[in-house]
Amino acid sequence: MSHAFRIGYGEDIHRLGPNRKLILAGVEIPYELGLIGHSDADVVFHAVSDALLGALALGDIGKYFPPNDPRYEGYDSSLILKECYAMVQEKGYRLGNLDVALLCEKPHLSRYSLAMRQNLASLLSSPIEDIGLQLMTNEGLDAVGEGKAIRATAILLLERTQK
Ligand code: MG
Numbered sequence: 001m002s003h004a005f006r007i008g009y010g011e012d013i014h015r016l017g018p019n020r021k022l023i024l025a026g027v028e029i030p031y032e033l034g035l036i037g038h039s040d041a042d043v044v045f046h047a048v049s050d051a052l053l054g055a056l057a058l059g060d061i062g063k064y065f066p067p068n069d070p071r072y073e074g075y076d077s078s079l080i081l082k083e084c085y086a087m088v089q090e091k092g093y094r095l096g097n098l099d100v101a102l103l104c105e106k107p108h109l110s111r112y113s114l115a116m117r118q119n120l121a122s123l124l125s126s127p128i129e130d131i132g133l134q135l136m137t138n139e140g141l142d143a144v145g146e147g148k149a150i151r152a153t154a155i156l157l158l159e160r161t162q163k
Helices: 043-055 077-090 110-123
Strands: 005-017 093-103 131-136 149-160
Touching: 005 043, 043 077, 043 093, 043 110, 043 149, 077 093, 077 110, 093 110, 110 131
Parallel strands: 093 131
Antiparallel strands: 005 149, 093 149
């Protein structure tokens, strides 16, 4: 790959349900509901992982971590993100910057914002200044607005590390 820069976009949505932990960007958040999924259903890590793969046209996380594979049941999604970033580095790129939008009606997440950014920065070997996180509601609209789901989008820039 010869481009100096590559842009990537990813998004994810998971339903909320009972008897599940709510884990967002690796932070366990106390709440009566959690995200339902085969893995730990961390929408932030999934959206960022897809953005990393998308930037280099490597496919999506479903290709590398199939949701019907028993190995990934209850899987810690930080490992998915780590592995995707390792693929990016192997191809000769590193993160320039990342911007995540997290759409969640409830619970209120602002007190967890720094911890979420710190987790992303650490997993992506980047300074926290390069990790943006926008917390927003969906204004009461649709499944996210009704508190039935949480959605995340991620956009990022990769920089080439090798000539
Ligand atoms: Mg997902």
